[in-house]
Amino acid sequence: MFGYVTLRPGAVSEEDFKRYRAFYCGLCNTLNTGFGITSSLTLSYDITFVIMLLNSLYEGGEGKAQIRCLPHPLHLHSAIICEATKYCAAMNIALSYHKLLDDVRDEKSVKARAALLFLNGAYKKARSMYPKKCEAIERGLSRLCELERENCKDIDALINSFGNIMADIISYHDDDMFAPALKSLGLGLGGFVYMMDAYEDFDKDQREGCFNPLTELHQRNDYEDKVNDIMTMLMGECAEAFEYLPLQLDVGILRSVIYDGVWEKYDIIRTREKRNRQTFSML
Amino acid sequence: MNDPYKVLGVSPNASDDEVKRAYRQLAKKYHPDANPGDRHAEQRMKEINAAYDAIINKKTTAGQSAYGGYGGGYGSYGGYRSGRAGYESGDNSYVEAALNYIAYRRYAEALNVLQNVPTSEKNARWYYASALANAGMNNRVTAKQQAERAVSMDPTNPDYRDLLDRLNNPSATYSRQRGTYSTSVNPTSICFGLCLCSLISRLCCRGGCYRGW
Structure with a gap:
């Protein structure tokens, strides 16, 4: 994923932040021990959110440990592992793996090919654990690539293509009482991530002649407003589904991510652009 | 129950x-x-x-949500049981058929049927039906555009306005909640502030003097 689904620094209490961090450490630890050390290439806070969400919903018990790790060998710190950790680790590997496959195919990226070699073993393991989910991720990303290759102008189709992948991942049990709400949450969140990635990379994609779903929209005078509108609609759907769930544990952290944290990158980009524009207009 | x-x-x-x-x-x-x-x-x-x-x-959205599996389908538009998606006289039969499909949540079929209407005959009701079907398919950007179109073509119709309000509801609720997280910076207000500053400084520096910066 793309580093958008996170907490804003200072947004929650120190205690809450430590807990959030502990789930992240637990994820890292699970990747290393369960899937091989190179799989921690895929480590991100985004999937940590999903772990905490599923843990809050299903409350299947948490294992806490004090660990040392390679990047932080001097201090012991807390790691929390729960039932969702292994699942989310596998899903993240699958997502990264198939994304890299597509990068190799489309952009012939050498970096991607190298990264793939590292992830091969980890992906094999993930696929043996969750074959159906991995297949769904593969199909979903394939479909998205196809749409992008055809220069698809239907922004809903593009957004939902990625959103549906997230919907599949987040609905841990496909058919329980909360599956529809989790799918809706995933659809909105995934759609937002897709839009944010497109928004952030717009200039770079233009320069390099790469596909960007916002190309048509960018020609409008109200581009910024429209983008904000769409992303708000997507988070609106995500939040509505979130509020349907009977969550209690860590609800403050999860809400902070959904209502505030996801906009951090967006705010940084907007502030930088305004500053650049102001500088230019004063020259 | x-x-x-x-x-x-x-x-x-x-x-x-x-x-x-x-x-x-x-x-x-x-x-x-x-x-x-x-x-x-x-x-x-x-x-x-x-x-x-x-x-x-x-x-949540005034009964529109249907997450519980009791309405089936995910997304807020799983069930348009409420809302008078009924028939009006002068309804194109394709629109009629589409509204029927929509009542049974068969949104893809509804969209298919609506394709049969030539562009010149796409009236407010066509846009309304299409918006409903697209909303059911989670095509939120298109749904909103089409609902806005229906309202602009027939501003007096309460159904169209109602649909647009419901489509905007999640965003409105979300924005309200988001506003309570005061750490977020509002880019619009910064923009306005900067524009105002730059305007004022341009007016002040008419004489070509370079003030300060």
């Missing part, structure tokens, strides 16, 4: 949090995993789930 509040053991004035807490407590007790093979527990769990859905769904 029994009174959902009684099933969960909460007062009708209970907050969302209280309802959720009550649900979790009961679910722990009657969950099938905790009571394997217990028919009575299974039945109770069904009632508890139904009661939860009945209460919480009412509190």
Whole structure:
């Protein structure tokens, strides 16, 4: 994923932040021990959110440990592992793996090919654990690539293509009482991530002649407003589904991510652009 | 169905949090995993789930949400049972057919049928039906555009306005909640502030002097 689904620094209490961090450490630890050390290439806070969400919903018990790790060998710190950790680790590997496959195919990226070699073993393991989910991720990303290759102008189709992948991942049990709400949450969140990635990379994609779903929209005078509108609609759907769930544990952290944290990158980009524009207009 | 509040053991004035807490407590007790093979527990769990859905769904987009599997389909537009998607005289038969499909949540078929209408005949009602179908398919950008079109073509029709309001509801609710997280910076207000500053400084520096910066 793309580093958008996170907490804003200072947004929650120190205690809450430590807990959030502990789930992240637990994820890292699970990747290393369960899937091989190179799989921690895929480590991100985004999937940590999903772990905490599923843990809050299903409350299947948490294992806490004090660990040392390679990047932080001097201090012991807390790691929390729960039932969702292994699942989310596998899903993240699958997502990264198939994304890299597509990068190799489309952009012939050498970096991607190298990264793939590292992830091969980890992906094999993930696929043996969750074959159906991995297949769904593969199909979903394939479909998205196809749409992008055809220069698809239907922004809903593009957004939902990625959103549906997230919907599949987040609905841990496909058919329980909360599956529809989790799918809706995933659809909105995934759609937002897709839009944010497109928004952030717009200039770079233009320069390099790469596909960007916002190309048509960018020609409008109200581009910024429209983008904000769409992303708000997507988070609106995500939040509505979130509020349907009977969550209690860590609800403050999860809400902070959904209502505030996801906009951090967006705010940084907007502030930088305004500053650049102001500088230019004063020259 | 029994009174959902009684099933969960909460007062009708209970907050969302209280309802959720009550649900979790009961679910722990009657969950099938905790009571394997217990028919009575299974039945109770069904009632508890139904009661939860009945209460919480009412509190989200005015009954439009259908997450509970009791409405089926994910997304807020799973069930357009409310809203008068009824027929009006002068309705194109394709639009009629589409609205019928929509009532049964067959949104892809509805969209297919609507394609048969030539562009010159796409009236407000066509846009309304198309917006409903697209909303059902989670094509939110198109749905909103089309609902806006329907309203602009026929501003007096309450159904069209109602649909647009419902489509905007999640964004409005979200923005309100987002506003309570005051750490977020509002780019629009910065922009306005900077523009104002640059305008003022340009007016002041008419004489070509270079002030300060």
